[in-house]
Amino acid sequence: MRVRKSAAAPASVRDFASVHASLLDWYDEHRRDLPWRQTSDAYAIWLSEVMCQQTRIETVIPYYLRFLSEFPTVMSLAEAPLDRVLTMWSGLGYYRRARMLHGAAQQVVADHGGRFPEAPGELRKLSGVGQYTAGAIASIAYGVRASVVDGNVVRVLSRLFAIGQDMRGGAGLQQIWAIADSMVPTERPGDWNQALMELGATVCTPQSPQCGICPLQSVCEGRRRGIERDLPRLAPKAKPKRWRRVALVATDERGAVLLARRVRDGLFGGLWEPPSVDADGPEEGMPRLGAMTGLTLKKGRCAHVGSFVHILSHRRIEADVCLVKDVKRSATTQNGAKNSTEYDRFEWVDTAMLSERPMTKFARKVLNAAPIG
DNA sequence: AATCCGGGGCC
DNA sequence: GGCCCAGGATT
Numbered sequence: 001m002r003v004r005k006s007a008a009a010p011a012s013v014r015d016f017a018s019v020h021a022s023l024l025d026w027y028d029e030h031r032r033d034l035p036w037r038q039t040s041d042a043y044a045i046w047l048s049e050v051m052c053q054q055t056r057i058e059t060v061i062p063y064y065l066r067f068l069s070e071f072p073t074v075m076s077l078a079e080a081p082l083d084r085v086l087t088m089w090s091g092l093g094y095y096r097r098a099r100m101l102h103g104a105a106q107q108v109v110a111d112h113g114g115r116f117p118e119a120p121g122e123l124r125k126l127s128g129v130g131q132y133t134a135g136a137i138a139s140i141a142y143g144v145r146a147s148v149v150d151g152n153v154v155r156v157l158s159r160l161f162a163i164g165q166d167m168r169g170g171a172g173l174q175q176i177w178a179i180a181d182s183m184v185p186t187e188r189p190g191d192w193n194q195a196l197m198e199l200g201a202t203v204c205t206p207q208s209p210q211c212g213i214c215p216l217q218s219v220c221e222g223r224r225r226g227i228e229r230d231l232p233r234l235a236p237k238a239k240p241k242r243w244r245r246v247a248l249v250a251t252d253e254r255g256a257v258l259l260a261r262r263v264r265d266g267l268f269g270g271l272w273e274p275p276s277v278d279a280d281g282p283e284e285g286m287p288r289l290g291a292m293t294g295l296t297l298k299k300g301r302c303a304h305v306g307s308f309v310h311i312l313s314h315r316r317i318e319a320d321v322c323l324v325k326d327v328k329r330s331a332t333t334q335n336g337a338k339n340s341t342e343y344d345r346f347e348w349v350d351t352a353m354l355s356e357r358p359m360t361k362f363a364r365k366v367l368n369a370a371p372i373g
Numbered sequence: 374a375a376t377c378c379g380g381g382g383c384c
Numbered sequence: 385g386g387c388c389c390a391g392g393a394t395t
Contacts, residue, residue: 048390049390049391050390050391051390052389052390052391053389053390053391053392054378054379054380054388054389054390054391054392055379055380055381055389055390055391056380056381056382056388056389056390057389057390058381058382059380059381059382059389060390091379091380092379092380093378093379093380093381094378094379094380094391094392095378095379096377096378096392096393097378097391097392100392100393127392127393128391128392128393129392130391130392130393131391131392132390132391132392133390133391133392136390148390150389150390150391151388151389151390151391152389152390153390169374170374193390194390197390198390200390201389201390206387206388206389207383207384207387207388234387237387238375238376266377266378267377267378267379268378268379269378360379360380361379361380361381362379362380
């Protein structure tokens with residue numbers, strides 16, 4: 001296999017056989033002992049790949065173990081209530097992944113008799129499975145010769161071949177995919193893909209690549225030219241806007257906490273949280289929170305939690321109400337307007353039952369900080 | 374092609 | 385405070 005000329009493959013990498021041997025040998029000796037590297041179960045590997053999307057490995061491990069313990073088979077996941085799945089996902093972020101994971105499990109049961117297909121084209125039809133994840137499952141679980149391109153692979157290959165194209169654009173990524181495709185060996189394709197990513201994660205790192213211990217240092221064109229730190233070239237991203245998020249933590253006389261469930265689509269879709277609004281200040285958010293929850297809010301004293309907390313008191317119910325203000329990054333919107341939070345239901349929840357609700361990590365933080373329970 | 378989706382670790 | 389992370393869906 002060869003890289004097409006536009007890929008500018010250096011002469012030293014014309015023959016991939018030695019590169020395969022170098023990197024695979026290195027991988028065999030230096031790979032991290034990750035839980036999903038002890039199985040060939042396509043379901044477990046799929047789960048790990050979805051969890052690892054845009055998420056650090058160290059973060060994923062405890063979630064992966066808990067999730068697999070709760071849902072040991074694709075069948076058990078398919079049959080589980082979505083709320084249970086979201087609860088197990090709670091804190092991991094990108095919650096649409098959890099909904100798509102649940103849907104894909106049902107697809108596998110319905111369309112494939114509970115066994116993951118081997119062909120990347122078939123895997124690609126599962127919800128939440130893109131080109132990367134399809135290639136990962138096929139190569140790692142089934143030994144299919146398919147390639148993967150993630151952030152690590154982009155970095156390693158753009159350096160190895162000294163490709164200066166912008167890797168946020170489609171053309172640059174397309175070139176990396178072409179190279180990755182051409183490089184996957186017939187033997188051990190899954191290990192090769194993981195080795196490429198492992199190298200990017202542990203040696204060929206974004207800031208300070210450790211070229212001195214890299215198994216590919218002698219054939220790396222970026223290294224030879226001394227431009228490895230400037231690669232991959234990434235066009236600057238648009239800066240997100242910021243505003244404050246204000247949460248209302250209300251408890252009734254029995255100590256139950258008022259929670260609201262966000263609408264299914266959009267930010268934190270389907271998750272529960274203390275009723276919250278985006279506002280410039282806590283006073284601005286109070287009327288909206290009051291209207292939303294039916295509570296009459298009255299400003300009380302101030303305490304410090306995270307940024308700071310306003311303790312309020314309620315007139316009709318003798319309950320403590322506190323307002324937590326936090327500066328939170330939010331997405332850029334076209335008109336610069338604040339995100340509107342929509343809820344589809346409210347509920348008073350006993351504090352002992354809070355762990356059973358799918359919630360964001362921030363919502364748990366707010367509840368832990370508030371004087372409840 | 375551009376934008377959105379979380380949360381955390383690191384510099 | 386900015387960057388990055390085992391990406392994919394949506395428009």
